[in-house]
Amino acid sequence: MLPHGKTSVFLKKVIRDYYRLRPLEEPGNLHMREIALESLEDRRYIRHLSFPYMEQLYNFIETTKTPLHLYYSSALYSNPSAEEMEAKGWQGSELIFDIDADKYPGCMQRYLVCSKSGVIINDGESCPSGEEPLEYSPVSWECILEAWSDALKLRDILVQDFGFSKVKIYFSGNRGFHVRVLDEEALPLTREQRRLIADYVACSNIDVDRIFPSYKDIVVFRRVEYGLRRRVLELAISRKLVKERSVAGLRGLTINKSVLDELIRENCVKVDKVVTMDTSRLSRFVNSLNMKSGLRVVEVEPTVDLRGKGFTDFSPFHGEVVVKPLVNASQILVLDKFIGLRKGEIISLEAPYALYLAVNGLVEVRDSSGVGVKL
Incomplete structure (x- = not known):
């Protein structure tokens, strides 16, 4: 419109x-x-x-x-x-x-x-x-x-x-x-x-068992890792999920396999x-x-x-704008706060909220003489 x-x-x-x-x-x-x-x-x-x-x-x-x-x-x-x-x-x-x-x-x-x-x-x-x-x-x-x-x-x-x-x-x-x-x-x-x-950043079609081989439900990491293994290890360390121990003769940093899926999921970004x-x-x-x-x-x-x-x-806008709501809404989310609107009831709003409602077709602007712009 x-x-x-x-x-x-x-x-x-x-x-x-x-x-x-x-x-x-x-x-x-x-x-x-x-x-x-x-x-x-x-x-x-x-x-x-x-x-x-x-x-x-x-x-x-x-x-x-x-x-x-x-x-x-x-x-x-x-x-x-x-x-x-x-x-x-x-x-x-x-x-x-x-x-x-x-x-x-x-x-x-x-x-x-x-x-x-x-x-x-x-x-x-x-x-x-x-x-x-x-x-x-x-x-x-x-x-x-x-x-x-x-x-x-x-x-x-x-x-x-x-x-x-x-x-x-x-x-x-x-x-x-x-x-x-x-x-x-x-x-x-x-x-x-x-x-x-x-696909890589979203972890699409990854072979978890190949990237994170386990022994008796334990996944072992080197102290220095790369790629997804690095990110999973860093997150596990931050959550105190890592133990240093020997597994099958290999000593390293370990996590339980039960927490692996969640750690992987939190290190992938759906784009x-x-x-x-x-x-x-x-x-x-x-x-x-x-x-x-x-x-x-x-x-x-x-x-x-x-x-x-x-x-x-x-x-970049400041000041007040006088608007006439075009709809009735008891509480509607406008940017970062809830605002009540009554159709036809003239109200004054801070410029960012008035502008947001105006461009979305919920209010009609009546007076904008108090609006300024800044960088």
């Missing part, structure tokens, strides 16, 4: 005000990247753009199309603006992983919103006024923390097991993380090689294999706005403790 009226004006203003601050991180070899965006004006995806300089991109944003979402290709091309993929001249692609928080048990919440009727319905039900319901699927910050834990595990695997050194983690601006390998060695990897890497295999994947600009939420796409250093943070730490 396209926003209209004051809501559309509000979104256009805050998006353009944000990009006037020139926040984007320029990707390497910008002139070799395809640029794409989804525009606020018509909700169309515009692809096959190319800008040799960031200032030209900013000018396009400010004068031509307002981006709800702004992307660049993970691939490098000799002719990035060509409309046919075969004509682009593929020169290599960064290695990309997606980790979404809604895949974890208990983390998938789904509401069907009838904004015209002003109600929230269950799956299988129809809107009273006959309109197509909007899907509203928030995730909790606790689920984001689970995804963060997996992103850190993935980074460790890529650095320690594969030897990559330029591995970055980015909050996607909505419900998960992107992990990017920027090493030049990753650029020429084929789809099949990327699939094998995705979207389709994303990782895609050698022409579009990825969000770092520091761009993800207008599914109104939050920023931000690099997160692995040393950061996200337990003390929340969604609003990734919002």
